[in-house]
Amino acid sequence: MGDYFQTIVDLDAGPDEAAELADRVVAWLVDEGVVLAERTDCVLGQPLGHPPGPNWHRAVAEDDADREPWDGLAVEVGRTVFDGGQGDPEAVTCPRCAATTRLVTETWDTIDDAWAPFREAMEDWDETGEAQVVCPACAESVPLPEWRWADDYFAFAHLGFEFWNWPEFTPEFLTRFSRALDGHRISHVWGKL
Ligand SMILES: [Zn+2]
Structure with a gap:
């Protein structure tokens, strides 16, 4: 256990x-x-x-x-x-336009292209406390902490x-x-x- x-x-x-x-x-x-x-x-x-x-x-x-x-x-x-420890988040949602980006496939394989900008932003945020990710749907630059993650x-x-x-x-x-x-x-x- x-x-x-x-x-x-x-x-x-x-x-x-x-x-x-x-x-x-x-x-x-x-x-x-x-x-x-x-x-x-x-x-x-x-x-x-x-x-x-x-x-x-x-x-x-x-x-x-x-x-x-x-x-x-x-x-x-x-x-x-x-x-959330083990596993990967399923999706992330833009707080500006509410478009959801899937981060894993139906069989829970990571979608690397979708993940890449978030991974990079996480490293930046960890180092400096500042990071933005451009939304693939509305093209707005959104601070990393404002994105909404599936299952928090x-x-x-x-x-x-x-x-x-x-x-x-x-x-x-x-x-x-x-x-x-x-x-x-x-x-x-x-x-x-
Ligand atoms: Zn957006």
Whole structure:
């Protein structure tokens, strides 16, 4: 059995406010009892994370209230490409004209020509925090973070909360999470390692 993660990504937090927002949201989660304040070796990809708190079930559906998470929360502060782990995204949609570009064939082979401009932009964004991709349909130059990915496969942002091996969060919890982030837009990125 693999390890699953779901990451709540703040799409609006700038590089200068990410650390302060991260502290505030962790304090809120600790207050709620969703995670513990202490940090232990309970996450993948980082040395330390916050283990589940006594009220972890407040974040998940009633049906999942007996599926206690066995790992914790890793907070990612700083420019990060958040992705869905294994596999490839199926398609990407232009936020200007709503045209969708398929990135894999019906049999899930990568379409290299379609992928190339996005791959290049991802490298640029990772290095500099700036990248644009010209839409093949409307020819507009669109900043990489604004493209919409099938299944929220990617998010390009400066703040993310990565929960390891938790049941799926409820829409209500995600709404409250967004409120704790000053009403910022969030993306819910899922994956498996
Ligand atoms: Zn377009």
